[in-house]
Amino acid sequence: MKKLVLLFAAGVLLLGACADPSITEESQKESTSSDQSESNTKKVENEEKQEPEQPFKPLEPSEDAVSLKESLSEKEQQEIPEMQAALGGNPERTVPAGETLAEGVKDPSDGPLKDHRLVAYYGTPDSENMGILGEMEPEEYMKKLKEQTQAYSDADPDRPAVPTIELITTMAQSEPGPDGDYVRMTSEENIETYVELAEKHDALVLLDIQLGMDTVMEQVKMVEKWLKHPHVHLAIDTEFHVAEEEKPGEDLGQVDGKEIQKAVEYVSGLTEKNDLPDKIVLVHQFTGDVLTNKDVIQPTDNVEVAINFDGWGASADKQALYGKYIRDEPKQYGAFKIFYDKDVPVLEPEDVLKMDPSPAIVNYQ
Known part of the structure; x- marks a missing residue:
């Protein structure tokens, strides 16, 4: 704060x-x-x-790591922005290579993204099909996460990366369930396990909410007690928020930016009231339809906002869509999701970091 x-x-x-x-x-x-x-x-x-000491430790770059600005040729620095403009927009680079803030945007906070990059592994222990987290035991998972994080610290030593757990806290369901909201919360035991795992390894946590028919604020309040931990932050999955007579996974959901902003301001107040280090709110978006009234979403003095391009498929298409939804519709920071089993090809860290602006959060599923 x-x-x-x-x-x-x-x-x-x-x-x-x-x-x-x-x-x-x-x-x-x-x-x-x-x-x-x-x-x-x-x-x-x-x-x-x-200010209190930050509740995380980035992975230090290897001794032979070279600055991204030095390792990339002028041609390499320009070719990705040109690809990002495939759907329209400016083909020229808008910010220097490695810069994570969108052009003309400031960060008045002292949050983790100001000087660092987050590398996250997504998932839930309740399912092997929803990401890496459900495929491994906690310590094995953390070991693999640190290996992937180290690759980003080495690729961009000017912005050391922080291992981050993105835990699906409330999972959308195809059936209404006892509350009729098409969502099920993971057990408190699971949440505690990964909050403690992150603390043990000087890592961060993003608690991901999938909404179903529930509201953003109801679910934020459901995870509030963990958001009071210094190293715990919030992620919102917009596509799973459906209307009546719709089902998550069958019907594409959407969230109004006004509801996102309520959450940002609520987390901001929570941070100030509890004298916590500055927080992050990560918002997933893979099409324009899933996030309406996006222009009202704004960071605060103690909450950083990152919009996460969340889609799988051809990597060139994903980079173009990142240009459309992240670079050309800047909020504050950009984030980029990679699917190990569905992206073609799976981008290497050096390729991800060339994007304009460079993603401040890279998450893997």
Whole structure:
């Protein structure tokens, strides 16, 4: 959370001290001692005003890692923006290679994305078909996640990457269930397992909500107690939010940007009220239809917003759609999802990072 840090300059003003016989050596010592005491007091006050240490540790780049700006030729820096413009838009690069903030956008927070990139593995322990998380035991999963994260730290050493768990917390269902909302929450035991796993490994967590017929705010409140952890953040899957007489997975859902903004502001207030480090709200989008009124979504002073291009298929098409929905409709940060089993080809980290702007979050399923 952003705080005002006041910097004090302590000094001793001794005008004519040597020439004035009324100023004794003892009085000078008392004055110096008093000033030193005041200086120490102000130093303690300053230390108390410092921002809390971030609850994560990025993976440090290898010693031989080379800056992305140095490793990419001018041709390589330009060819991806041209591909991103395949569906229209500007074929020229809008921000320098590796830059994650969209052109003309600022980040007033001290959140994780300001100086780092997040690499996330998506899924739930309740299903092997929804991502890597459900395919492995927790420690094995974390080992593989760190290997993938390290590749991004090495590819862009100027922005060290942070391993991140994207845990599906509320999963959309094809049947209405006892509450009639077509969604089922994973067990608190599962959530605790992965929140604790991340804390143990100095990693971050994104709690992903899939909505069904429920509202964004109802589900945010369902996971609120975990959002109060310093290393836990929020992700919203828009495509699974359906209307009456529709079913998730059969009918394409959508979320109004106004509801997203309510969540952003709620998380912002939660962060401020509980004196937490600044947070992230990640919003999944793979078509224009799943996210309406997108223009109203805005970050706050203590919440970073990232729009995640979430679709699978031909990688060239995905890069073009990232250009359309992320670069050409900037909110703050961009994110990009990769499907190990469905993308053709599966992009290497160096290829992902060439995009304009470079994704601040890369998640894998």
